[in-house]
Amino acid sequence: xxxxxxxxxxxxxxxxxxxxxxxxxxxxxxxxxxxxxxxxxxxxxxxxxxxxxxxxxxxxxxxxxxxxxxxxxxxxxxxxxxxxxxxxxxxxxxxxxxxxxxxxxxxxxxxxxxxxxxxxxxxxxxxxxxxxxxxxxxxxxxxx
Amino acid sequence: xxxxxxxxxxxxxxxxxxxxxxxxxxxxxxxxxxxxxxxxxxxxxxxxxxxxxxxxxxxxxxxxxxxxxxxxxxxxxxxxxxxxxxxxxxxxxxxxxxxxxxxxxxxxxxxxxxxxxxxxxxxxxxxxxxxxxxxxxxxxxxxx
DNA sequence: CTCCTTGCAAAGCCTTTGCACGCTG
DNA sequence: CAGCGTGCAAAGGCTTTGCAAGGAG
Numbered sequence: 416x417x418x419x420x421x422x423x424x425x426x427x428x429x430x431x432x433x434x435x436x437x438x439x440x441x442x443x444x445x446x447x448x449x450x451x452x453x454x455x456x457x458x459x460x461x462x463x464x465x466x467x468x469x470x471x472x473x474x475x476x477x478x479x480x481x482x483x484x485x486x487x488x489x490x491x492x493x494x495x496x497x498x499x500x501x502x503x504x505x506x507x508x509x510x511x512x513x514x515x516x517x518x519x520x521x522x523x524x525x526x527x528x529x530x531x532x533x534x535x536x537x538x539x540x541x542x543x544x545x546x547x548x549x550x551x552x553x554x555x556x557x558x559x
Numbered sequence: 560x561x562x563x564x565x566x567x568x569x570x571x572x573x574x575x576x577x578x579x580x581x582x583x584x585x586x587x588x589x590x591x592x593x594x595x596x597x598x599x600x601x602x603x604x605x606x607x608x609x610x611x612x613x614x615x616x617x618x619x620x621x622x623x624x625x626x627x628x629x630x631x632x633x634x635x636x637x638x639x640x641x642x643x644x645x646x647x648x649x650x651x652x653x654x655x656x657x658x659x660x661x662x663x664x665x666x667x668x669x670x671x672x673x674x675x676x677x678x679x680x681x682x683x684x685x686x687x688x689x690x691x692x693x694x695x696x697x698x699x700x701x702x703x
Numbered sequence: 704c705t706c707c708t709t710g711c712a713a714a715g716c717c718t719t720t721g722c723a724c725g726c727t728g
Numbered sequence: 729c730a731g732c733g734t735g736c737a738a739a740g741g742c743t744t745t746g747c748a749a750g751g752a753g
Contacts, residue, residue, distance in 0.1 A: 536695030
């Protein structure tokens with residue numbers, strides 16, 4: 416059920432070489448259902464294999480983004496996260512206080528996408544839209 | 560017509576001191592109708608006054624954001640931009656290719672804001688939502 | 704066998720911070 | 729006159745890059 420193999424195939428098709436490092440990185444991303452930072456991907460893999468360098472993670476991630484297999488989402492605060500692009504639209508609610516990230520129903524986005532295209536000719540990349548704000552629990556804490 | 564004076568009043572009210580540097584920075588932001596990076600604010604001011612340091616711009620910007628006069632928008636790519644918060648909701652379309660920023664009608668956002676609050680108890684901070692994608696002209700160029 | 708990839712370490716970039724001096728209120 | 733705010737320079741965090749060695753095709 417993993418998209419790993421299709422990921423690797425796509426890389427091969429484009430003429431990229433399949434190395435153990437790339438396999439591990441693709442594996443880590445494809446099997447994760449949530450966003451991960453480069454650092455997280457690195458340490459996840461590093462737990463069971465030392466044959467990997469952070470710089471390689473960054474390079475591979477750039478490559479995967481270029482090829483269109485992975486999308487990069489900047490949550491602000493310099494936190495850059497990556498996810499497999501196979502999940503369709505995602506809406507992420509990022510709490511400006513606790514930093515937490517909540518996934519939200521992305522159906523809201525469909526209409527926006529259309530309207531932006533119609534009105535501005537702008538093709539929005541809504542695979543991983545991030546909206547900042549205050550999450551439920553942080554609001555409650557503030558009421559004190 | 561400038562909000563400069565009201566900005567400065569608000570700072571005074573909160574017990575902050577009004578220095579020439581703060582005046583210049585407030586002035587620069589209040590008179591600009593678009594987003595600016597700290598660097599841009601700095602160099603704009605630096606053209607006619609050398610009495611300003613980048614670190615001070617950052618500190619003042621932080622202060623203005625805290626007080627709620629200015630909002631910070633992270634466009635991704637590490638580009639952090641600031642604007643006077645007196646303009647209501649803003650929607651910014653950031654082109655991932657040319658880096659251009661187009662302002663868009665923010666009426667689209669109202670419904671989203673409500674729905675997020677209703678469904679997730681999440682109070683979205685939509686003063687400066689940034690959506691990344693491909694702008695009209697970059698799409699045309701790609702068709703080649 | 705070629706040359707794409709990797710690891711390592713250093714460099715870069717933007718932002719933040721420590722400290723002593725200066726200026727606001 | 730007290731203490732906040734500034735400039736300067738150094739530190740910080742994350743990401744990128746140069747280079748030689750190594751592995752994929």
